[in-house]
Amino acid sequence: MAIAEPHTPVIVSAETAQRRTAWWLTAPALGLMVLILLVPVVIAGLLSFTDYSLGNDTFNWVGAKNYDRLFSRSTYEKMFVATFIYVVTVVPVSVGLGLGAALLINSMGRIGDIYKTIYFLPVMATLLAMAIAWEFMLHPSIGMVNRTLEMSCGTILEIIPFLKNGCADRFPLWLGDKDYAIWVICFIGVWQGFGFNMVLYLAGLTGVHRELYHAAEMDGAKSGWERFRLVTWPALGPTTVFVVTISCIRAFQVFDTIEAFWPQGGGPNKSTYVMMFAIFEKGVQQNLIGIGSAITVLFLIFVMFLTLIQRWLVERKVHY
């Protein structure tokens, strides 16, 4: 292209040829993008205003009835609450632990790699399998968690009210208890995800220039905390924006653990009835496509909104 004179007819046809090839090369991707990603979004949008179900030939337009239902029934209120609790707990905790682990590991040289490897294991492991392992760990009578807690009985640790009550009566049922279920799910979410955040932060930390620390020290930032506040945290700004966004999107999609623990109904008293599970239960299992689509649409709005915020922050090149 660069070597050719722009006005000779031969070149024009070569450029036409290139244009044509370019379209041939992009056509499969373009077609699949439209068919697999865009068309379903439109379909979900349309179906959310109908009472369609699979197997029926016809359907009725029901207006915003499905959305009305989402915002008025207590089941869906529980759905929003469970999703909200999960996202609002898992995102800050897993980002915080990821950052904490990264800072500790970063400060200790080669030996820290062992911890890095260990903390990354849950990211690689099949979550469903690990959920089942956790279910055994949390088994009320033979699970490792309650057995470990029982060991504290009769020791000084009994001054902690939780252990005292547990020893006197019994330890929690965990998955069977509506007060604990959602927190157990959150805990497993953090357990699984913080290693991922840690690795991203470790990558971010390698990009922080040594000189910045020296400069900060000269300016009087003596304590570790001051150095963190003045140098590390601002330098990690872009990483944090990304880590928070991706953690949010992942947290919204929690499903495996909940389906593994409670195949029906979304946990004790629907306390873990998150959106993904609701879409699965309503739309797929109960064939209530209209309501399932309405949840899908809300879900997409949440996720897209988050990603757009992230892109906006990145474009502004936030350095807090």
Add this chain to the structure above:
Amino acid sequence: MTRDLWKHLILILGALVVIAPFYMMVSYSFKSPGEIDRGEGGFFGRQEMMVDERCVKLRDPDREDVAAAAPRFPTQTDSQIRDALVAEAVADCQMRPIVFNYSKAFTEAPLLRYLLNGVIVTASIFLIQIVVALPAAYALAKLRFLGREAVFSLVLFCLLIPVHAIALPLYIMLAKVGLTNTYAALVVPWTISVFGIFLMRQFFMTVPDDLIDAARMDGMGEFAIVWRVMLPTAIPALLAFAIFSVVAHWNDYFWPRIVVTGNRDLFTPPLGLRAFKGDGDGSFFGPMMATATVIVTPLIVAFLVAQRRFIEGITLSGMK
């Protein structure tokens, strides 16, 4: 030094929590049901011979068996012969718990078939993703054509849509064309990786134009350039993307759960494990944990062997 000590203390505590379910999973896969119930036997269990009750029950002698065995016990009554036969069955059905658990994992359910399905599905997804994304990425990075900006904006827009979120409309579309419960259903939604296109495009932008011009001078067509020039230069990026893709789809549970119902020949490893759990009667903890271990192990081992590459691949989405 003391400061490093508390750092290690915190990190070790974290590591214990992270490893606990893995430890339990592997440990249970070694132990006999009794040891699991009573919580004894350390990590490996005592590996005492145990009797497989089901195996004994299957060989429970009936009238014909007793008659057939009569010549072997000439002087004894029928009930004595029966007892002798039962004793023989018990002797034959003895095995070490570890053998029991792992053999049950493979015989109670077609675990090998599940693993094979997992390989088929993940491999097809990755190959199709590359075949679709690579040419598109090349065209977007290196060819000039009308509408390139529009196509690229579309790619950026589609990055906003998580495939899991639009699972319901995708499921309806597949059901409408009668593709549920097929390999195609497991693969189709993932054939387009917008992220792959984006990633490869960014990578190809860094490939010098001279390389491509030289190939054109040699008379190569654009298609040949994609596969014979661009593909080899992109191997490192492709490898990272391969790890990203394979890990995601080997571990995926949500999508297979939706499109594969009932037909066990199509189960992926997580679905198989889920079915195993559903069938289990509670005393099958050992074999179930053996199944979980078998499913989780390939990726964990691969990760431990090629750690750097895996971390690179999994955190790919974090690179700008």
